Amino acid sequence: xxxxxxxxxxxxxxxxxxxxxxxxxxxxxxxxxxxxxxxxxxxxxxxxxxxxxxxxxxxxxxxxxxxxxxxxxxxxxxxxxxxxxxxx
Numbered sequence: 001x002x003x004x005x006x007x008x009x010x011x012x013x014x015x016x017x018x019x020x021x022x023x024x025x026x027x028x029x030x031x032x033x034x035x036x037x038x039x040x041x042x043x044x045x046x047x048x049x050x051x052x053x054x055x056x057x058x059x060x061x062x063x064x065x066x067x068x069x070x071x072x073x074x075x076x077x078x079x080x081x082x083x084x085x086x087x088x
Contacts, residue, residue: 016067
């Protein structure tokens with residue numbers, strides 16, 4: 001099922017780090033978030049934002065780290081969030 005693209009704006013974001021194990025069953029939301037953040041429109045909203053992807057094969061839980069200037073937000077329970085929870 002195709003997911004409609006959310007309007008992701010990285011204007012105030014300094015960096016995004018996404019870490020996940022692709023063989024886990026609970027990484028769908030993390031993959032969709034990565035797709036949205038890596039879209040041309042989102043990347044054009046802040047060309048100085050650094051998006052880092054760390055793909056591991058260790059069975060670890062997905063993690064999303066978002067750095068807003070001096071404020072850092074970590075999402076460790078990404079699998080329990082719905083797609084709208086990551087964007088709003």
